[in-house]
Amino acid sequence: xxxxxxxxxxxGTAPAEPAARDPKSRTILGRSLKTLLFHGVTLALVIVVLxxxxxxxxSSFKPSSEIVGNAAIWSENFSxxxxxxxxxxxxxxxxxxxxxxxxxxxxxxxxxxxxSSTVTAYAFTRINFPGRKLFFTLMxxxxxxPFHVVIIPQYIIFQxxxxxxxxxxxxxxxxxxxxxxxxxxMVQFMRNLPRELDEAARIDGAGxxxxxxxxxxxxxxxSIITASIFAFIWSWNDFxxxxxxxxxxxxxxxxxxxRLFVDQTQSSDYGAMIAMSVxxxxxxxxxxxxFQRHIVxxxxxxxxxx
Amino acid sequence: xxxxxxxRHQPELVVDESNALTQTSAPTRRAKSGPPxxxxxxxxxxxxxxxxxxxxxxxxxxxILLTAxxxxxxxxxxxxxxxxxxxxxxxxFENYTKLFQDERFLQSVKVTLTYVVFGTPAKLxxxxxxxxLLNSKRRGRGFYRSAFYVPSLIGASVSVxxxxxxxxxxxxxxxxxxxFFGIGLGGWVGNPNMTMPMMVLLTVWQFGAPxxxxxxxxxxxxxxxxxxxxxxxxxxxxxFLSITLPLLSPVIFFNLLMETIHAFQIFASAFIISNGTxxxxxxxxxxxxxxxxxxxxxxxxGYASAMAWLLLIVIGIITLIFFKTSNNWVHYSGDEK
Numbered sequence: 001x002x003x004x005x006x007x008x009x010x011x012g013t014a015p016a017e018p019a020a021r022d023p024k025s026r027t028i029l030g031r032s033l034k035t036l037l038f039h040g041v042t043l044a045l046v047i048v049v050l051x052x053x054x055x056x057x058x059s060s061f062k063p064s065s066e067i068v069g070n071a072a073i074w075s076e077n078f079s080x081x082x083x084x085x086x087x088x089x090x091x092x093x094x095x096x097x098x099x100x101x102x103x104x105x106x107x108x109x110x111x112x113x114x115x116s117s118t119v120t121a122y123a124f125t126r127i128n129f130p131g132r133k134l135f136f137t138l139m140x141x142x143x144x145x146p147f148h149v150v151i152i153p154q155y156i157i158f159q160x161x162x163x164x165x166x167x168x169x170x171x172x173x174x175x176x177x178x179x180x181x182x183x184x185x186m187v188q189f190m191r192n193l194p195r196e197l198d199e200a201a202r203i204d205g206a207g208x209x210x211x212x213x214x215x216x217x218x219x220x221x222x223s224i225i226t227a228s229i230f231a232f233i234w235s236w237n238d239f240x241x242x243x244x245x246x247x248x249x250x251x252x253x254x255x256x257x258x259r260l261f262v263d264q265t266q267s268s269d270y271g272a273m274i275a276m277s278v279x280x281x282x283x284x285x286x287x288x289x290x291f292q293r294h295i296v297x298x299x300x301x302x303x304x305x306x
Numbered sequence: 307x308x309x310x311x312x313x314r315h316q317p318e319l320v321v322d323e324s325n326a327l328t329q330t331s332a333p334t335r336r337a338k339s340g341p342p343x344x345x346x347x348x349x350x351x352x353x354x355x356x357x358x359x360x361x362x363x364x365x366x367x368x369x370i371l372l373t374a375x376x377x378x379x380x381x382x383x384x385x386x387x388x389x390x391x392x393x394x395x396x397x398x399f400e401n402y403t404k405l406f407q408d409e410r411f412l413q414s415v416k417v418t419l420t421y422v423v424f425g426t427p428a429k430l431x432x433x434x435x436x437x438x439l440l441n442s443k444r445r446g447r448g449f450y451r452s453a454f455y456v457p458s459l460i461g462a463s464v465s466v467x468x469x470x471x472x473x474x475x476x477x478x479x480x481x482x483x484x485x486f487f488g489i490g491l492g493g494w495v496g497n498p499n500m501t502m503p504m505m506v507l508l509t510v511w512q513f514g515a516p517x518x519x520x521x522x523x524x525x526x527x528x529x530x531x532x533x534x535x536x537x538x539x540x541x542x543x544x545x546f547l548s549i550t551l552p553l554l555s556p557v558i559f560f561n562l563l564m565e566t567i568h569a570f571q572i573f574a575s576a577f578i579i580s581n582g583t584x585x586x587x588x589x590x591x592x593x594x595x596x597x598x599x600x601x602x603x604x605x606x607x608g609y610a611s612a613m614a615w616l617l618l619i620v621i622g623i624i625t626l627i628f629f630k631t632s633n634n635w636v637h638y639s640g641d642e643k
Contacts, residue, residue, distance in 0.1 A: 035444060038439075038442070038444055039444075039446065041439070042439060042440070042446075042450050045436065045439075045454075046450060046453045046454070049453070049454055049456075049457060049511065050453060050456065052457075052466070052469060052470070052473060052511070053456060053457070053460070055469070055473065055479060056465075056466075056469045059472075067472070068472065068475065068477065068478065069476075069477035069478060069479075069482065070479065070482075071479035071480075071482040071483050115364075116364045116365060116368070119361050119364060119365075120361070120362060120364065120365040122361055123358055123359075123361035123362040123365075124362075127354060127357055127358035127361060128354055128358070129354060129355040129357075129358030129359060129362075130355060132358065135362065135365075135366070135369075138369065138374075139365070139369075142369070142373055144567060144621070144625055145373070145618070146567070146570065146571055146614075146617055146618060146621055147571065148571065148594055148597055148614050148617060149376075149377055149380060149614045149615065149617065149618045150372065150373060150376040150377060150380065150614075151601075151614075152376075152380055152383065152601050152607050152610055152611050152614065153375070153376035153377075153379040153380045153383065153611075154372060154376050155601075155602075156379075156390065156607070157371075157376070159390070172368075172372070173368060173372050175364065175368075176364050176365065176367050176368025176369075176371070176372060177364055177365035177368050177369075178368040178369075178372045178373060183365065207357075208357045208361065209357075212361075233459065237460075237462060237463040237464075239463075239464055239573070239574035239577070239578075240573050240574065240598075243577075244602065254464075255463065255464040255465075255574070258464045258465065258468065259464060259577075259578060262468060262578065262581070263581070270472065273468060274468070274469065274472070277464070277465035277466075277468050277469060278465070280463070280464070280465045281460050281463060281465045281466075284459060284460060284463075285456075285459075285460070288452075288456070288459055292452055295455075295459075296451065296452065296455065296518055299455070299458075299515050299518045299519065300518045300519055300521065300522035301522065
């Protein structure tokens with residue numbers, strides 16, 4: 001804007017200028033050269049950025065002796081040995097069990113998040129009641145609240161209820177809409193749904209429960225999918241929560257099991273450790289491959305973190 | 307999307323208020339003698355309020371039991387000595403005054419601030435630069451975008467922390483590659499001067515999420531603006547400073563705020579890389595790690611609560627500064643987000 005204003009004297013001659021000034025982008029050769037340069041630069045960047053991930057995957061197939069101090073991606077001695085060892089688990093608990101625990105927590109989170117955030121968003125967007133604005137503001141404030149402020153009292157509460165070393169402290173918050181990001185996501189989406197639909201249903205005598213179940217929920221499908229994906233991934237990668245609340249190894253999800261692995265093997269069996277790290281990330285990467293579009297959309301429209 | 311939602315919502319809010327007005331002033335006068343229609347309406351409003359709170363109940367319970375209640379009690383605990391087994395003992399401001407004489411606490415503040423001050427801008431600059439590179443209609447754009455996003459997806463996990471530690475360790479691949487270019491630095495993990503660059507690299511590596519948000523913002527910048535500026539002879543730098551930056555400022559604001567708040571709370575990677583010790587020489591003693599060690603290692607819950615509240619206050623002040631100064635540099639023009 002300002003630049004347009006600044007250069008007004010030249011404006012009179014402007015229309016003739018671009019063609020004369022920028023001839024190389026006009027020729028086919030120039031354009032394909034530019035495209036080539038773009039792909040060259042971007043591909044080089046992709047290689048640098050993805051190198052740690054690729055190194056990780058390739059290392060998981062290498063014998064331990066070839067992992068440390070080896071920047072190479074390729075090895076002649078690729079084998080599945082590390083994965084076989086990683087599946088043995090640690091501390092008498094099999095890796096399958098850790099997987100199961102992670103899965104229970106992640107699926108529980110998804111169910112809790114979807115139930116609580118849709119119901120809460122419906123209250124915020126479709127029902128008029130005194131106090132709604134106040135609570136909505138409070139919900140927005142909790143978006144910015146650092147989790148660490150509440151962990152100590154939350155721990156004390158759960159400890160006194162005898163719920164430490166159970167999954168309840170890790171799941172209860174999800175069922176009670178404590179993750180405001182998801183409530184916010186649903187509110188944003190619900191606000192864009194046409195009100196005529198539920199108004200028509202109301203005239204036909206449908207109550208809120210009916211409208212919520214038969215009209216809103218089906219329409220919310222895209223945002224429910226987005227919320228589910230992120231709830232799953234966040235729970236899957238969560239480390240602090242399980243670290244605080246779970247004591248017995250047979251209840252550990254994968255991130256905690258990995259930490260146990262690091263503690264006990266201490267670089268002696270790098271191969272199995274990296275193989276287990278890869279296994280722990282596998283579902284997340286799989287999710288990404290399947291739901292790429294939803295994830296990218298979730299990030300760009302809602303600012304959700306990965 | 308955000309904007310549209312707000313706009314469409316506006317008329318409904320106005321209706322709300324007028325409803326509330328008629329509701330509070332009229333019924334008192336007319337409730338008894340008024341036509342049955344009024345009674346009916348009042349009943350409806352009550353039922354509506356009841357349904358509203360029933361729908362809100364889960365969130366409300368969570369808010370009171372898991373957020374507001376704990377916040378108030380952690381404020382109380384921050385003025386006490388509490389070890390989880392004996393009753394809390396009131397000690398006034400002692401925890402807070404002790405904090406500022408605690409070398410390890412001061413170290414954790416220094417480490418965390420260094421990380422936030424270097425890591426966040428570096429990450430956002432990388433995000434913006436690559437978003438601008440990708441902001442074209444060239445083929446392969448979707449693939450590149452996804453590839454750059456992968457680190458954001460996995461970066462905060464324990465798995466990646468383990469890999470990072472292995473890569474930056476003694477004679478690890480990073481040292482090998484650097485040595486090849488003649489800048490061998492030895493292992494980063496064991497060197498107190500190199501752990502911070504390593505942690506900053508780990509956060510910069512996760513530039514994909516803010517990049518995707520920048521890309522969405524760049525799409526909103528009308529191409530005619532650049533064309534007009536080009537006609538006026540503006541070069542790429544000029545176009546960037548006068549068009550891209552101002553029009554993107556709301557998105558920059560959002561990213562900067564969220565990434566800063568986020569950076570203060572780094573935990574898992576620091577915990578894994580230092581094996582929960584914050585070492586070597588306290589160089590990875592991040593604020594939240596120290597809070598965890600104090601609260602759940604030494605069971606000094608009062609002390610850790612004081613730390614938690616200081617963190618909340620600092621984040622609150624930073625958020626406030628961001629919002630207060632945003633008038634000077636964030637442009638919300640016309641139909642922009």
